Amino acid sequence: MSAQTKAGAPRRGPMGGHGGHGPGGMMPGEKAKDLKGTLKKLVGFMGRFKVGIAVVLVFAVASTVFTTVGPKVMGQATTELFNGIVAKIGGTGDINFDLIAQILLFTMGLYLISAACSFVQGWMMSSISQRTCYELRRDIASKIDRMPMGYFERNSVGDTLSRITNDVDTLGQSLNQGITQLITSVVSIIGVLVMMLTINPLMTLITVVILPISLGLIMIVVKKSQKFFFAQQKTLGEINGIVEETFSGHAIVKAFNREDGTVDTFNETNARLYNSAWKSQFISGLMQPIMGFVSNLGYVVVAITGSFMAVQGIITVGDIQAFIQYVKNFTQPITQLTQVSNVLQQMAAAAERIFEFLDAPEEEPDHVTARSEDACCGVEFEHVHFGYDPERPVIEDFSATVEEGQTIALVGPTGAGKTTMVKLLMRFYDVQAGSIKIGGHDLREFARDDLRSMFGMVLQDTWLFNGTIRDNIRYGKLDATDEEVEAAAKAAYVYHFIQTLPAGFDTEINEDASNISQGQRQLLTIARAILADRRMLILDEATSSVDTRTEERIQKAMDNLMAGRTSFVIAHRLSTIRSANLILVMRDGDIVEQGTHEQLLELGGFYAELYNSQFAETIDEAEEER
Structure with a gap:
């Protein structure tokens, strides 16, 4: 891989600080401080996709409508079958299989059209959400180049990385899942309510009366589980921090015989994570059984009421079957709306952090x-x-x-x-x-x-990226030939060391450059500065990490390099x-x-x-x- 390609994703910054994907990102359940303002900015940003969003809206509504009409049509087939059986038993007629087949084919057509609309809507929404992520990442990357250095000295590198990775991903997933789910759930509730009213207003009233019971139980479950989810995410962040610190400072842990203490700390945090995780999962898992109980309760009430009305000839058997299906379809989108509310909160919190960065003062x-x-x-x-x-x-x-x-x-x-x-x-x-x-x-x-x-710079804090030694030196001059790279290495007294490596100049430096010594890293940065051949030089403790003998040799190279140049040391x-x-x-x-x-x-x-x-x-x- 070329130096230019590798340079696009440096592992360590030249002005200090270590990058990392720590637990500093947004946690699920976190709420936006300015929900209204954030949503306004997000709507404004997504205005560029208004045609696509309109298409998503149309197809989402169409898919839901066709699905909602299905049970009512299917009920006609049930009624026709029931009437045919009764007529056959009474000797007054027979089952009209042709009509039933037509109704079933029509129902199949409705569901196929619904599936096609759902496919188009899903494809369009996925495209819009990923395009949003793409443009946000592009804007953040461009914004970084315009930010004053003071911002990065006041804020951790991990926090900035979290905005361009975790928060953008959270926003994209929330858009893809939450917006579509919100549209379909609202349309489903309205559509199902309308269809139930057309079948029988009394049974619809009974179903609606049962609804607050399920909502009340859901709110209790959500309230109880939310604090455990928050504790789970917080403790998970602590676990990540312990693991990151332990691995990055593994040599120090061993040198001071702190293995037992580190394990004890991890075990204690892990126990707290287990305690909060099983409680959050168990309590939130109660939501489905509760909704199932309420739904079954609704089925029983509808079946009893419907049977009584069917005997009196007020309602048909097919309508009872359709109504029972609608009861199920009515409670499901309500459950989805409670889940969507959490997703939208996460989306707003992620969007707020993203726009907070994009709106930060620039140079x-x-x-x-x-x-x-x-x-x-x-x-x-x-x-x-x-x-x-x-x-x-x-x-x-x-x-x-x-x-x-x-x-x-x-x-x-x-x-x-x-x-x-x-x-x-x-x-x-x-x-x-x-x-x-x-x-x-x-x-x-x-x-x-x-x-x-x-300016050419050689700093005390060496900066190398994950790539070959050749590419790291060539970073000072991307169009340099191999001969120029080797000449710079010789001038920096690092050529002999490179030649002793099995792959020579093609040796890969790992992510934290730990496979070469600190002094060798310093020599490579000096070779890079020599290759850059700038008119002015800045040397910040450029030989602080090398031994006395190497320092004398480097000093001679630096004297030659600084000859005729304005240099600040x-x-x-x-x-x-x-x-x-x-x-x-x-x-x-x-x-x-x-x-x-x-x-x-x-x-x-x-x-x-x-x-x-x-x-x-x-x-x-x-x-x-x-």
Whole structure:
């Protein structure tokens, strides 16, 4: 599979965070907060399918109507057969089999037409629901590219994935099942009620009086089972979380001998799941017997009343048979409506989460007045002010000038604002005051994708996808030849390691890249950056995961790579940035010192303090090893 194809579904994001399909999605039984508003948005979205929905409605109604008329026609055959038998016994006539055959053929025709209409309606509704899912997934995928980086730092990756998978699937299934079921159930109830009234109003009244009994019993069952269903889904989420954590951290569990504790936790949660699951299933399972009891009660009442009326000649035997069938057909759609209500609640809750994401604020549109190919790579930071929370600034007043081709190192303690400066430089965020300029142009004058095409990045958190080593390196330049990929691997000192693998460059990296070491993953990302050959570089602790000997070799490769390029290097190990043209020492969001390595040591300030403390730590570690 090509790198381009694989890139469409990355396993790990480059700016941190692990993806996952955790239990963070919508749970069955969850209700929408704004049902009316959500349904309005859903109806508006599905307006594009109004012709198809109209066809579904017509065929669903037609199918139900033909099915509803069937028992009444069938009753005529029963009446004709009964009258014929009575006449034959009395010697006054015979059974008219021709008429009965005609009635049966007509009834068969009704049911065949009903089945054909049901087939068309089902095919159309399946197409509409899946088309809806397709377009929602497409819109969400497109929306992700327009979302500000802050959204993904405030919300979990699993929640976003759940919206594009679980919630869209729930919406599609609910549309397919719920809407059709709602239409057919309502039409069935109305149609059956009308047909029963045409047969006998008194028996219809008796049936309707019995109806509240079944509804009351159903509501009691639903109310009792709902809390157990909710507990079941909640506990199932806990089970999923335990399993996911246990497998992803399996080595840690074994290293700290926590197998027994993990099993105990799982068993306790599993017991709670069993307790809630059997109760929910048992109580909800009572619905069918209850409805069966009510239906049978209705049959008995109708049979007794109908027999009495038949003796008096008020009603025919065929009408009694048809009415009994209608009693069954009357209670069934009512049961279905109670089930549809839960399905529609799930649909509304899923739709609300989907539209909540689609309606979320996007990045401000680009106002392009500059192009990257027309700009040099000198960078100016002019009184930059920024905070993820505007009330709590991370960078107060940052100013610096970087000449084209210089290597700039950003150093300082954790939380000083080093990575934040990189995010601002890449326009993952925009400054709140001041400006950052490249080649004299404010970053906001460039299109974001054009601006980012100027940068190559190597981050401390390595990002590799499930695919071959060749495709992972080629991700930096999708049209690169095999020779260019291998040359980049040699420049990153990873070629020898790749050659030792059984499949070489065609070795598959697994889903979490655990089949190669952390240092080897870092080398592959460096090879990718070398292959990309961008005009500017951002290196965030690019050699932090490799051993000292490999670090020296990588540093030489990086020096060659950075030659002639404007490079920003974030480093905690100050020994790696001694050759930088300019070192910016950051503290609490401001530059407190700047200069070369030698100048800053002579100054004897904060940088010298950081460097000497690291140098002392290195000596202590060496003495401990001896």
